[in-house]
Amino acid sequence: MRIRLLVPIAAVVLALLYLVPQLAPRPTDSQFDLEAFGRIPVSAEGRIKPLDTVARNTLMRFGGKQTIRDDGRKIPAIEWLADLLSHRTSPANPSTTVAASLPIFRIDHPDLLDLLGVTPEQKKNRFSFDELFAHRDAITRQAGLAFQVDAKKRGPYQRRIVGLYDTLSRYIALSRYDTPYAVPPLTANEQWRPLGEMLMDGSAGSDEAAASLTAIFNAYAAQNSGEFNDAVADYLRLVRADLPGATRKAGYETLFNRMTPFYHASALYVYAFLLSSFAFMLTSLSKPDWARALGRGAIAVLVLAFFIHTIGIISRIYLQGRPPVTNLYSSAVFIGWICVMLGFVIEKLFRLGIGTIAAAAIGFVTLVIAHNLSSGGDTMEMMQAVLDSNFWLSTHVVCITIGYSATFLAGFLGITYILLGVLTPVLKPDRAKALARMIYGVICFAALMSFVGTVLGGIWADQSWGRFWGWDPKENGAALIVIWLLIILHARWGEMVRERGVAVLAVAGNIVTSWSWFGTNMLGVGLHSYGFTDSAVFWMLTFATSQLAIMALGMLPIALWRSTGVRAINQRSPTPRVATTSA
Amino acid sequence: MTKWLKPIASLRFTVVLLSLSMVLVLAGTLAQVNHGVWTVVDDYFRSPLVYIKFQLFFPSTIQKIPGGILFPGGLTLGLLLMINLLAAHLVRFRFTWKRAGSLITHFGVIVLIIGEFVTGVAAKEGKMAIFEGGSSNFTEDNRSVELAIIDPSPTDHDRVTVIPGSKLAGARGALTDPRLPFGIRVEQWMPNSQILGPMQATPDQLARATDGLGTQMAATPAPQATGVDNKNDLPAAYVTLLDDSGPVGTYLATVWFTQPQTVTVGGKQYYLQLRFTRSYKPYTIHLIDFKHDKFVGTEMARNYSSLVRLEDPSRNVDRQVLIYMNHPLRYAGETFYQASFMEGDTGTVLQVVRNPGWMLPYVSCTLVTVGMLMHFGLRLTTFVRRQNR
Numbered sequence: 027m028r029i030r031l032l033v034p035i036a037a038v039v040l041a042l043l044y045l046v047p048q049l050a051p052r053p054t055d056s057q058f059d060l061e062a063f064g065r066i067p068v069s070a071e072g073r074i075k076p077l078d079t080v081a082r083n084t085l086m087r088f089g090g091k092q093t094i095r096d097d098g099r100k101i102p103a104i105e106w107l108a109d110l111l112s113h114r115t116s117p118a119n120p121s122t123t124v125a126a127s128l129p130i131f132r133i134d135h136p137d138l139l140d141l142l143g144v145t146p147e148q149k150k151n152r153f154s155f156d157e158l159f160a161h162r163d164a165i166t167r168q169a170g171l172a173f174q175v176d177a178k179k180r181g182p183y184q185r186r187i188v189g190l191y192d193t194l195s196r197y198i199a200l201s202r203y204d205t206p207y208a209v210p211p212l213t214a215n216e217q218w219r220p221l222g223e224m225l226m227d228g229s230a231g232s233d234e235a236a237a238s239l240t241a242i243f244n245a246y247a248a249q250n251s252g253e254f255n256d257a258v259a260d261y262l263r264l265v266r267a268d269l270p271g272a273t274r275k276a277g278y279e280t281l282f283n284r285m286t287p288f289y290h291a292s293a294l295y296v297y298a299f300l301l302s303s304f305a306f307m308l309t310s311l312s313k314p315d316w317a318r319a320l321g322r323g324a325i326a327v328l329v330l331a332f333f334i335h336t337i338g339i340i341s342r343i344y345l346q347g348r349p350p351v352t353n354l355y356s357s358a359v360f361i362g363w364i365c366v367m368l369g370f371v372i373e374k375l376f377r378l379g380i381g382t383i384a385a386a387a388i389g390f391v392t393l394v395i396a397h398n399l400s401s402g403g404d405t406m407e408m409m410q411a412v413l414d415s416n417f418w419l420s421t422h423v424v425c426i427t428i429g430y431s432a433t434f435l436a437g438f439l440g441i442t443y444i445l446l447g448v449l450t451p452v453l454k455p456d457r458a459k460a461l462a463r464m465i466y467g468v469i470c471f472a473a474l475m476s477f478v479g480t481v482l483g484g485i486w487a488d489q490s491w492g493r494f495w496g497w498d499p500k501e502n503g504a505a506l507i508v509i510w511l512l513i514i515l516h517a518r519w520g521e522m523v524r525e526r527g528v529a530v531l532a533v534a535g536n537i538v539t540s541w542s543w544f545g546t547n548m549l550g551v552g553l554h555s556y557g558f559t560d561s562a563v564f565w566m567l568t569f570a571t572s573q574l575a576i577m578a579l580g581m582l583p584i585a586l587w588r589s590t591g592v593r594a595i596n597q598r599s600p601t602p603r604v605a606t607t608s609a
Numbered sequence: 610m611t612k613w614l615k616p617i618a619s620l621r622f623t624v625v626l627l628s629l630s631m632v633l634v635l636a637g638t639l640a641q642v643n644h645g646v647w648t649v650v651d652d653y654f655r656s657p658l659v660y661i662k663f664q665l666f667f668p669s670t671i672q673k674i675p676g677g678i679l680f681p682g683g684l685t686l687g688l689l690l691m692i693n694l695l696a697a698h699l700v701r702f703r704f705t706w707k708r709a710g711s712l713i714t715h716f717g718v719i720v721l722i723i724g725e726f727v728t729g730v731a732a733k734e735g736k737m738a739i740f741e742g743g744s745s746n747f748t749e750d751n752r753s754v755e756l757a758i759i760d761p762s763p764t765d766h767d768r769v770t771v772i773p774g775s776k777l778a779g780a781r782g783a784l785t786d787p788r789l790p791f792g793i794r795v796e797q798w799m800p801n802s803q804i805l806g807p808m809q810a811t812p813d814q815l816a817r818a819t820d821g822l823g824t825q826m827a828a829t830p831a832p833q834a835t836g837v838d839n840k841n842d843l844p845a846a847y848v849t850l851l852d853d854s855g856p857v858g859t860y861l862a863t864v865w866f867t868q869p870q871t872v873t874v875g876g877k878q879y880y881l882q883l884r885f886t887r888s889y890k891p892y893t894i895h896l897i898d899f900k901h902d903k904f905v906g907t908e909m910a911r912n913y914s915s916l917v918r919l920e921d922p923s924r925n926v927d928r929q930v931l932i933y934m935n936h937p938l939r940y941a942g943e944t945f946y947q948a949s950f951m952e953g954d955t956g957t958v959l960q961v962v963r964n965p966g967w968m969l970p971y972v973s974c975t976l977v978t979v980g981m982l983m984h985f986g987l988r989l990t991t992f993v994r995r996q997n998r
Contacts, residue, residue: 072904072911207906218905375996408904414912415935467989474981481721481974490935492734492946492962494970495725497650502638506631513627520620549642 029319037301037323041294041330049285056105057251062258063242064104064283067265067276069218070206072408074269076276078283080206081107083403088193089132089152090401096128106130110201112246125201126155131193135186141168155197158190165191209236212268238264279345287338288359292393294331295366298324299386306379310452321379328386332366335389339363346406349420351427352413355396355405357543360424362392364431365438368468376460384438418486425479426504432472433507433539437573439465440532444580446589447526453589462525465532466518472535473511480504499549503542510538526596530580537570618696626690629681632661636680639665645834645842647752654683655729687722694719710984717976724969732964735888736948739917740956744895748961749885751841754864756848758789759880773886777846791874792851796859802828802845804865817847821870821881823861846883850874892921892941897929899957901950913947915957932959 051061064078081103082092094101108114110125119127129152133139136146142161144150158165169191172184180188199205203222211217212235221239224230231237238261245254266273302324308317339350339359346352350360369385399405413419443461447453453461483504488494495501514531517523523531544566584596616622637653644652653659662677681689694715704712735748754774759767770788777784778800783792796817805814805827814827828845845863849856850872857874862883869880895918902911914933919926919940930938938945944967948960 069905072907072909205906220906375993408907408909408911410910418935463992467992470981470985470988474978474985477981478974478978481970481977484970485974486935488967488970489937490946491948492937492944492960492964494728494964494967497637497646497654499638499641502634505634509627509631509634513624513631516620516623516627520624522621522624546638549638 029315030322033316033319034323034326037320038326038330041297041327044293044297045290045330045334048290051284057255058108058246059255059258060102060104060108061280062255062262063108065273065277065280066258066261067210067269067272068206068208069210071404073404073406074218074272074276075206075404075406076280076283077107078104078280079404082283084196084200085130086401087196087403088130091132094128094130101128108246111203112243113201114247114249122156126159129154129157131155131158131190133190135183137183138186138190141165141187155194158194162194165194208239209233210265210269210272212264235261235264275345278341282338282341282345287334287341288393288396291331291335291338292390292397294327294334295386295390295393298328298331299383299390301327302379302382302386306383309379310450317379321382324379324382324386325373328366328369328382328389331386331389332363332370335359335363335366335393342406348409349416349424351423352409352419353405353407354544354547355399357423357427357430358392358396358399360427361431361434362389362396364428365389365392365435368432368435368471372464372468376464378457378460380439380442380461380464384435384442388434388438415486415490418482418489422479422482422486425475425482427479429472429476429479429504429507430539430543432468432475433511433535436465436468436472436532437534437536437539439468440529440535440580441576443526443529444533444576447587447592448579448582449588451588451590453587453592455591455595458525458589458592458595462528465528469511469514469528469532469535473508473515476504476508476511480508499546500542503546506538507535507542510535524596525592526580526584530577533573533577533580536573540566540569614696614700617693618700620697622693623690623697626686626693630686630690633659633680633683633686636661636665637683648833652682656682657684658682687726691719691722707987710980710982710987712980714977714980714984717973717980720969720976721973724966724973727966727969728964731966732962733888735961736885737894737945737959737961738951738956739894739896739915739959740951741896741899743956744893746893747887747889749887751885753886754844754883755886756793756846756862757869757880757882757884759869759882760790761878761880771887774844774883777848783851790877790879791857794849794851794856796847796849799828799830799845801831801833801842802863802865803831804828804845804863818859818861820858821860821872822866823847823859826861826865828861828863828865844883850881891923892919892926894919894945894959896957899950899954901954913950913957915947915959 064076064081066077067074068077068080069075070080085092085094085103085106092103094103094106106125106128109123109128114124116122116124116127131153132151133142133153134151139146139151141164142153142158165187168187172180172188175184196205203225204220206220207218208221209219209224209230211219221230221236224233224236225240229236230240238257242254242257242261245257262273301320305317305320305324308320342356342359343350350363351357365388366385369381369388371381372384373379373381375381409419439461443453443458443465446461447458480501483501484494487496487501510531514523514528514535517531518528544562548563548566584593587593633653636659637649640649640653659680659682660677661680662674664674664677667674698712698715733750735750737745737748739745755771756774756777758770758772760769761767770786772784772793777795778798780793780795780798783794785792807815807825810827814829815824817827818824828847831843834842843864845861845865847859848862849859851857852874858872860870860872860881862870862881864883864885866882869882872879872881896915897918898916900912900914900916902913903909904911912933914931916929916931917938918929919938921927921941924941926940932938932945932947934947937947942965943961943963946960946962947957949958950956951958
């Protein structure tokens with residue numbers, strides 16, 4: 027009896043033991059109040075954000091990481107930005123600055139390494155600005171050649187050299203104060219301005235904010251912590267008085283950056299997945315008490331993970347003032363969130379532990395996908411004018427994304443059906459029946475949301491450019507999902523497929539959905555396409571291949587399935603019943 | 610009757626048709642990498658049959674995949690799906706509350722298919738470009754062109770004769786018409802063209818025209834725009850004007866030239882212009898102000914808006930309207946959308962659409978949503994009740 031309570035409590039306590047130290051502010055040995063420095067609001071890429079975000083996004087862009095490792099020391103992004111903006115001289119080498127000698131750029135392409143005179147044996151892929159700048163002539167020449175080719179027709183090398191050139195320009199723009207627009211409008215009718223421009227035309231001295239910013243940088247360059255901390259505090263007070271909203275949001279964003287809710291949620295999803303898988307194994311080994319106790323533990327951890335995931339989504343909504351899905355990154359985060367929610371519903375209805383497993387697995391995978399989509403820089407970028415409509419973003423986009431989520435969930439359940447059925451003996455008839463019901467129910471839900479979402483998209487298009495349906499690739503992608511779901515439903519109603527047929531078709535739904543979600547963007551056609559990377563194409567093909575393999579497994583003759591219990595239901599009855607629409 | 614209807618009404622037929630639709634939609638998407646969206650829509654989705662090349666399904670790096678397949682187009686599939694759906698409900702029609710949701714859903718789908726059909730047949734799109742402070746009373750359809758011959762001699766109006774571009778494209782020999790003051794022979798027709806300035810064109814290219822702007826600039830054929838470019842074709846033609854005694858001169862007519870050129874035939878002056886097909890309206894729109902806001906420090910558009918004055922003496926209308934993104938103006942069966950702008954933000958481009966079927970998707974969406982909610986909701990509640998028992 028006691029394990030019913032003890033196991034879940036122990037599971038949650040373990041999770042909290044991991045979580046709490048991560049969320050607490052990290053003590054630093056630095057005397058500089060860099061946390062406060064990071065909260066300074068600036069305007070970059072059209073929105074107001076804290077310097078902390080600028081620092082993290084820039085490092086993500088340059089090297090795919092938010093911290094720098096140098097001689098075994100971990101340097102936070104904001105410290106690097108302080109070094110860069112203050113042009114602090116390197117103590118080791120007075121002819122250069124600290125920032126320029128840190129290895130922040132990651133370069134992997136062999137031809138680029140060759141250009142930089144690095145051989146593969148050296149295993150070097152991180153470079154400092156100084157190291158790259160030494161090759162500026164070669165880089166400029168190569169980039170110049172590549173720029174003459176139309177952007178869409180550039181080869182991998184050309185794309186990368188242009189990328190490297192852009193990266194270096196970005197670095198230089200930062201160090202010259204051209205970006206971000208750091209000087210705030212302290213009176214009405216003013217706009218944000220870049221500090222660099224004001225230093226050039228000499229107006230920086232007479233502007234209170236610009237002078238104050240310069241004082242901060244000077245104090246940091248001189249490594250005078252007392253002066254630096256006072257200057258930052260003064261500056262924050264100054265902007266708070268005139269831009270209270272922006273300052274508050276920038277402060278919250280800094281906190282959000284530090285908390286990394288999606289990272290911690292994904293860690294907890296792994297934990298919940300292990301617990302629930304273990305619980306499921308125990309059920310099959312007929313240890314019901316332990317299985318149930320562990321299952322409850324898994325749900326408890328999942329609730330915790332979902333809670334953190336939710337906080338992350340709500341924070342983004344607050345910071346952006348937008349519905350949850352605004353770009354590819356946020357769609358991945360949202361798909362995971364919806365799948366977890368649907369997983370809870372399934373678990374509530376069936377109590378088999380499968381809903382928990384699916385929720386935890388999809389929650390984790392989608393957050394990993396989101397993380398990999400974030401390397402492009404700011405994940406809260408501004409919207410194109412035509413997309414600037416909270417009403418349609420919150421109806422059409424949310425519906426479509428929920429449709430994606432449900433289709434992926436159905437696909438995951440289909441995979442579960444196939445793998446358990448073919449490889450293990452644990453797919454007992456009642457369990458198989460329940461799984462098949464889940465798949466069916468989720469597909470019905472997916473069909474509803476996808477259809478409504480697609481038509482709402484059409485109505486939005488009618489509202490914004492007078493064409494309900496333009497046969498644009500993204501629209502077609504959405505239509506493919508709807509048609510695919512309708513095929514599954516009608517094939518089932520017509521008894522053309524049985525349990526395992528629905529499972530196999532649901533797995534194919536994963537391919538159709540990933541095509542609509544990512545593949546259509548890769549075509550580079552249409553009004554909906556976002557920018558895209560090569561590695562995404564690779565991952566999509568890999569994913570599609572894996573799904574095809576699972577489908578092939580599912581189509582093995584039913585006599586080869588190790589779960590013998592499901593043979594009867596999936597075999598053709600000698601006289602097929604007359605097809606009816608009411609199933 | 611029922612016996613005959615049964616195969617047409619079968620779910621198996623539904624699944625086959627839906628599967629074919631998937632292939633068609635996929636092919637129609639992939640085809641847009643190399644062809645314009647409108648070509649694809651006409652060839653794939655609004656045609657009875659389409660020849661799908663196998664090459665489509667391979668990346669462009671693997672070239673020369675031979676063969677293809679003749680495939681039912683969107684028109685055929687839409688029609689068959691509709692027949693299948695209607696037949697199914699005829700054969701199995703039996704009203705019960707359990708089936709009400711399904712009935713409503715399918716009715717909504719029929720409305721949607723009809724809507725797309727009406728759009729395909731009846732929708733008209735045009736663009737209205739207006740400079741700030743200027744006005745316009747016509748739209749241009751940038752998917753087709755016309756050659757306009759303008760006779761300015763009547764004192765109170767211009768006498769305009771137009772020849773549709775399709776006629777120029779297929780013209781053999783001289784085009785003559787009693788309404789035309791002279792004959793026209795098409796020397797070369799270019800569905801899409803590139804314009805070469807005086808320094809870029811070779812003397813031979815400039816010699817192709819004997820008079821007018823074509824002696825300073827030349828046009829060469831260009832590949833037709835694809836869905837990827839998101840641009841439209843800019844046609845051009847070399848035309849020779851003929852009077853009773855023979856050729857008067859060869860001119861370059863192209864939509865690249867935004868102003869008409871003067872031509873003199875038989876001592877009389879005319880204007881000649883190849884322009885996007887115009888349709889004139891009973892109302893006039895004046896552009897008072899065009900705004901194009903950007904996000905601070907970026908080139909990214911934050912908003913476009915056109916403040917216009919709508920004047921229609923035939924309906925006693927004279928009012929100001931602000932047209933901006935996601936906020937079109939609906940007037941006299943037409944809808945005006947903020948579509949684009951002129952270089953340097955000097956004017957606006959409005960998309961003007963007349964689509965008698967525009968309401969149908971709204972109706973369909975409502976029906977399908979209600980229908981599916983009823984259908985699946987009923988199932989879910991039955992299921993949950995059984996589960997709790």
